[in-house]
Amino acid sequence: KNQVEQSPQSLIILEGKNCTLQCNYTVSPFSNLRWYKQDTGRGPVSLTIMTFSENTKSNGRYTATLDADTKQSSLHITASQLSDSASYICVVTGGYGGSQGNLIFGKGTKLSVKP
Amino acid sequence: EAGVTQFPSHSVIEKGQTVTLRCDPISGHDNLYWYRRVMGKEIKFLLHFVKESKQDESGMPNNRFLAERTGGTYSTLKVQPAELEDSGVYFCASSHRSYVSRDRGGTGELFFGEGSRLTVL
Numbered sequence: 001k002n003q004v005e006q007s008p009q010s011l012i013i014l015e016g017k018n019c020t021l022q023c024n025y026t027v028s029p030f031s032n033l034r035w036y037k038q039d040t041g042r043g044p045v046s047l048t049i050m051t052f053s054e055n056t057k058s059n060g061r062y063t064a065t066l067d068a069d070t071k072q073s074s075l076h077i078t079a080s081q082l083s084d085s086a087s088y089i090c091v092v093t094g095g096y097g098g099s100q101g102n103l104i105f106g107k108g109t110k111l112s113v114k115p
Numbered sequence: 116e117a118g119v120t121q122f123p124s125h126s127v128i129e130k131g132q133t134v135t136l137r138c139d140p141i142s143g144h145d146n147l148y149w150y151r152r153v154m155g156k157e158i159k160f161l162l163h164f165v166k167e168s169k170q171d172e173s174g175m176p177n178n179r180f181l182a183e184r185t186g187g188t189y190s191t192l193k194v195q196p197a198e199l200e201d202s203g204v205y206f207c208a209s210s211h212r213s214y215v216s217r218d219r220g221g222t223g224e225l226f227f228g229e230g231s232r233l234t235v236l
Binding site for chain 1: 119150156157158159160171173174206208224225226227228229230
């Protein structure tokens with residue numbers, strides 16, 4: 001069964017600290033993996049998109065890693081800010097080019113950054 | 116450039132009533148998707164349009180849900196008659212290219228709307 005599991009479910013950190021969110025998936029065939037940030041009451045916003053050949057990708061203070069062999073990904077947030085408080089959702093796309101495949105969403109990790 | 120817009124932002128209806136949600140994708144985006152998140156669960160795919168054609172509607176829960184995209188522009192998602200379990204947040208997303216690709220040429224980035232929250236009492 002295609003699944004995306006995220007951990008932890010929630011996380012509280014102090015402003016300025018770093019944190020790492022985890023994502024394990026069992027989606028096959030694998031096409032790409034995305035991390036989204038979703039602020040409360042808003043739609044998800046893309047942070048990174050990685051294909052199977054990419055091991056790491058950065059977007060400002062966000063760095064995503066991907067290990068396609070172990071089917072694991074992480075999202076590292078450096079020097080957290082209050083505005084980083086949000087849900088972070090890992091999404092894996094199954095399927096091949098030309099096939100419409102499907103997005104499999106994780107439940108998200110709810111991050112709270114405290115002053 | 117305007118993003119994906121959804122209307123209404125929140126709808127409260129009684130069981131048995133009908134609700135129609137609307138999504139306006141980013142101009143020029145042929146791909147339009149509907150997703151739903153029910154309380155405590157992950158976001159799940161409902162269906163995918165390419166222009167006015169339904170490319171994949173495998174995620175539609177049952178025949179009480181009807182999606183249309185006449186003219187290949189905006190889309191509507193009608194729930195009739197609504198049941199309690201239909202409550203949740205309905206997201207629309209659009210992309211210029213398909214989000215599935217193992218080829219060079221990249222992956223279609225999805226742009227989400229802010230969602231329409233549906234509460235069925």
